[in-house]
Amino acid sequence: MGILPGTQRAWIGLNRTGVNRTGVNRSGVNRSGRRAGEKQPDLLAIASRLYGDDPYRKPEVYLREYERLFAPMRDQPIRLLELGVHRGISMQVWREYFPSATVVGLDSDPAPANFPAEERFHFIHGGQDDPALLRRAIEAAGGAFDVVLDDASHLGAITARSFAFLFEHGLKPGGVYVIEDLCTAFTSGGDFDAAPYAPPEIGLPGMPRVFPSHEHGMIGLVKQIVDHGQAPTAAGGYTRYPIERVTVMTNIVYVHKAE
């Protein structure tokens, strides 16, 4: 009970569930059960608790980078798409970390049992490179995403198809596209489109003018993205990928879309 009349509800910005646009209810508690001003656990703390010893857990180095990237948008009503859901643990992490976000998870396997049941979570079943499904993901979220995070196939060619569609049609201007596990480009002998890790020497006398380069899988894709990132200088304007900045870290890349 204790329901406010509609006019008062509108005046203080509460919706029908008594939660306002920043996810805070009348008692000052947000969707994660935190009170305003209460110190929030960081992403690493949340993920460590939820993943436990899951072998697919996101490595600590990613989580520390993501904390820096995501902290400014933590309480905003952002839209986030993650390609690759697996047991649904990262979905549980986003549920706690982003109390006001709309989140879509896509996987070629069926939804896991613990996929969050809240209305703001949506599951899409199918291949990460199917444009019809990616369009459905955008519709489910109610528009283009602030963050797209690819943790699915880790195959360069398939990852590239998702990027080509989503960076153009599914990412907001100013949004960020994150690709994880670039190291799979060097995991030869497995299912990945990889080649053995063989970094060329840098700058030795007699080096060829065309630099030998790793052109396979995920690393080959990152190099293509870097090429497109140079278009405003080299070609006098963006290609169909308006890339403002590419940040390559150990095993993850951020591709920032121009405003």
Ligand SMILES: C[S@@+](CC[C@H](N)C(=O)[O-])C[C@H]1O[C@@H](n2cnc3c(N)ncnc32)[C@H](O)[C@@H]1O
């Ligand atoms: C590393 S797991 C995802 C882990 C999850 N993001 C997390 O952090 O808890 C990779 C997932 O990608 C899915 N996957 C692999 N290839 C895919 C594809 N081509 N399209 C969609 N999902 C794919 C797998 O079924 C698997 O569940």
